[in-house]
Amino acid sequence: MCAMEMKKESLPVFTGEGYRIQPHSDHERLYNIELEAHVIDRFLEEVRNISDEQLEYIPYQRLIVANTLLELLDENFGETIRHILHDRSSGGFTVGLSNRTTDPQDYVKFSTALTHLAGIPNFDAMSQKYYARFSVKHTDDSDSYLRQAYRRFTLHTDGTYVDEPTDWLLMMKMEEENAVGGSSRLLHLDDWEEFDYYYNHPLASYPFTYKAPASKNVSEDVQRKTFYDWNNRPCICFIDQFVYPETIEQAQYLKGLSLSMEESSGLIELELPVGDLVMLNNRFWLHGRAGFEKNPQLHRELLRQRGRFVQ
Numbered sequence: 001m002c003a004m005e006m007k008k009e010s011l012p013v014f015t016g017e018g019y020r021i022q023p024h025s026d027h028e029r030l031y032n033i034e035l036e037a038h039v040i041d042r043f044l045e046e047v048r049n050i051s052d053e054q055l056e057y058i059p060y061q062r063l064i065v066a067n068t069l070l071e072l073l074d075e076n077f078g079e080t081i082r083h084i085l086h087d088r089s090s091g092g093f094t095v096g097l098s099n100r101t102t103d104p105q106d107y108v109k110f111s112t113a114l115t116h117l118a119g120i121p122n123f124d125a126m127s128q129k130y131y132a133r134f135s136v137k138h139t140d141d142s143d144s145y146l147r148q149a150y151r152r153f154t155l156h157t158d159g160t161y162v163d164e165p166t167d168w169l170l171m172m173k174m175e176e177e178n179a180v181g182g183s184s185r186l187l188h189l190d191d192w193e194e195f196d197y198y199y200n201h202p203l204a205s206y207p208f209t210y211k212a213p214a215s216k217n218v219s220e221d222v223q224r225k226t227f228y229d230w231n232n233r234p235c236i237c238f239i240d241q242f243v244y245p246e247t248i249e250q251a252q253y254l255k256g257l258s259l260s261m262e263e264s265s266g267l268i269e270l271e272l273p274v275g276d277l278v279m280l281n282n283r284f285w286l287h288g289r290a291g292f293e294k295n296p297q298l299h300r301e302l303l304r305q306r307g308r309f310v311q
């Protein structure tokens with residue numbers, strides 16, 4: 001059976017005390033989680049005295065924040081989050097703070113609660129913390145496409161150049177001004193028409209070398225296969241900027257793969273309002289960003305966390 005046929009008819013709806021989880025209006029594989037306003041308000045009130053410094057310095061505080069959210073909902077909520085992220089037919093959701101706050105500290109706490117219901121974040125070498133905040137502006141002199149506004153940031157998975165599992169990722173929009181364009185571009189591996197060709201290619205399991213640019217603060221190279229099995233299903237590890245092919249044939253394979261995914265009709269563009277986040281399984285979802293329209297006043301700040309499931 002080809003991967004396209006595995007698609008589910010429609011995702012189920014989960015409801016519980018203080019929340020409702022339903023299929024996302026813009027993507028049949030994603031869910032949207034709606035938290036009731038009183039839950040958001042209570043959560044923010046209860047974590048008011050936990051500073052971001054405490055979250056950074058005392059790892060157990062991050063799990064305490066997760067538990068604060070859990071206690072305002074029913075006992076199934078955490079399990080449902082993990083179920084969605086594991087579920088091959090979905091693997092992702094959006095959730096937001098419904099304009100109950102615009103304080104960036106609240107965004108850090110809320111995203112921390114979500115990631116610690118899913119698992120444990122990896123140390124982010126770029127920021128030297130368990131999360132990273134970064135800006136996209138009109139001008140940029142960095143060494144990767146992460147902060148370059150006017151280029152398309154092509155589809156990729158995260159954690160390619162680190163030697164630790166990156167099961168999921170979270171991206172939250174912290175701030176945005178004068179931004180037109182720049183939407184998230186997402187592709188579920190099972191929605192990619194030419195998956196079979198690239199998966200069955202002799203180079204599909206070739207261990208390519210990945211190297212990080214200086215800004216990532218990672219000095220060791222790693223070898224990663226483009227396709228591998230996880231939970232008995234094919235998954236992908238790829239980013240065009242950090243993979244170092246050694247032959248023309250390898251370069252052609254990687255270029256063709258990237259182009260084929262970029263042109264897939266399964267690709268969707270997702271607009272994320274400020275204060276909303278998207279969480280995805282990083283093993284069978286690829287993500288990227290559309291270019292912005294030119295504007296000297298452009299400013300966007302994002303928060304990211306990547307991590308692993310806890311068995």
Ligand SMILES: [Fe+2]
Pocket residue numbers: 156157158287
């Ligand atoms: Fe990324």
